[in-house]
Amino acid sequence: MIIIRYVLRQFFQILIFALLALILIFIIVNMIENLDDFIDNNATREIIFRYYVYFTPEVIKLVTPISVLVAILFSVGRMSSLNEIMAMKSGGLSLYQLIIPFFIINLALSFALLYFNGWVVPRSNEKKFIIEKKYLKKEVGTATIYNFFFRDNPTRNVSFQYYDPEELKGQYIFVEEFTSPEKPRITKRIEAKSFRWDAKNNRWVFYDVLVRDFLRPVPEINVADSVFFQLRIKHNELLKLQKKVEEMNFTELREYLDLLSKGGRDVRRQMIRYYSGYAFPFSCTILVLFAVPFASIKRRGGIALQIAGAMTFSFLYLFFTEIGQILVYTTSLHPAFGGWIANFVFALFGIFVLIYVRK
Numbered sequence: 001m002i003i004i005r006y007v008l009r010q011f012f013q014i015l016i017f018a019l020l021a022l023i024l025i026f027i028i029v030n031m032i033e034n035l036d037d038f039i040d041n042n043a044t045r046e047i048i049f050r051y052y053v054y055f056t057p058e059v060i061k062l063v064t065p066i067s068v069l070v071a072i073l074f075s076v077g078r079m080s081s082l083n084e085i086m087a088m089k090s091g092g093l094s095l096y097q098l099i100i101p102f103f104i105i106n107l108a109l110s111f112a113l114l115y116f117n118g119w120v121v122p123r124s125n126e127k128k129f130i131i132e133k134k135y136l137k138k139e140v141g142t143a144t145i146y147n148f149f150f151r152d153n154p155t156r157n158v159s160f161q162y163y164d165p166e167e168l169k170g171q172y173i174f175v176e177e178f179t180s181p182e183k184p185r186i187t188k189r190i191e192a193k194s195f196r197w198d199a200k201n202n203r204w205v206f207y208d209v210l211v212r213d214f215l216r217p218v219p220e221i222n223v224a225d226s227v228f229f230q231l232r233i234k235h236n237e238l239l240k241l242q243k244k245v246e247e248m249n250f251t252e253l254r255e256y257l258d259l260l261s262k263g264g265r266d267v268r269r270q271m272i273r274y275y276s277g278y279a280f281p282f283s284c285t286i287l288v289l290f291a292v293p294f295a296s297i298k299r300r301g302g303i304a305l306q307i308a309g310a311m312t313f314s315f316l317y318l319f320f321t322e323i324g325q326i327l328v329y330t331t332s333l334h335p336a337f338g339g340w341i342a343n344f345v346f347a348l349f350g351i352f353v354l355i356y357v358r359k
Helices: 002-040 045-081 084-090 095-135 235-242 250-262 268-296 302-329 335-358
Strands: 145-153 156-164 169-178 186-198 203-213 220-229
Touching: 002 045, 002 095, 045 084, 045 095, 045 268, 045 302, 084 095, 095 250, 095 268, 095 335, 145 235, 145 250, 186 220, 235 250, 250 268, 268 302, 268 335, 302 335
Parallel strands: none
Antiparallel strands: 145 156, 156 169, 169 186, 186 203, 203 220
16 A cells, blocks of 8 residues: 555656646737737736636546646656666566556546536636637627528428527528328428517517418418417527537537537537547546556656656557547437547557556
8 A cells, every 4th residue: 555655656746747837838929829818908807817717627627637648657667767667576566556546546536537628617608718718809709500401300391591599589481291201202391581489478479471381283382470380499599509519518518519419400420529539538547557567668768758658658649639520520320429439449459458468
């Protein structure tokens, strides 16, 4: 237990230092880019401070895995260069026993990071975008939804020119109904110059309505001042379209993608990235499998070798992530496979390295 506490203390000291260093670098670079805009828009020091408080969670999300990798390589590598690993092995501590505490700690960290990335970061991004819109003059979204199309059911398509969720009304909506998905033949077309959401009765109201019935030998046209209409898509679902993806937690993002999919959009690429959001935090755990064996072998090069190793592993992980996403997007494989493929590849590679070094 004394040895384990010593090893983990080394790991956490370097992890905290790496996190703080990388966060500081990100903030300084961003501040250099935006400081003139803050000054030009009369932002106070308090506003600037709040902006970077809200900016920090996004940075933590990005730099935590690389910080974990650096902490493992440097802590274990240092013990290896001082022959402490050899002394531990001579005392009966195997490489597997050395990995177990790293694995448990980083597995817990992965679950914590999953919650942090999926629910904490979107809330901070939401507050950050408000400051960006006011003081950096960045366009971070609009309340009005323009030129939206969705499939309300397999035989009904709906589109509208725009809808304002704050006013609960929009203009120029079109509903087309068909015979069947396999052999679609239009049976009815409904056109309305304006429409609004009736919150009291939970339904849509169309105004200045023109209905064309194509089932008759001679198409029949009917007009009406107003018509109550039930659509599967409701006002609260359209309200979600106002948000940027970066502001949505994982639950909201899945509902958003389901809404787009229901509307006939191809969301395969977005679904792959959605699953990648779940997979990314567990890279911290996967890194343990090959980073500990790699660093436990005494080599020449010292710190330079550890830095080179961290950069190489990071590049390879990003490479396999992108390749996996492209591969799955162009095939019929489930999107979840595209999100997790880099973790699968690195887990297998880590097990191979672990067995090879153990021998």
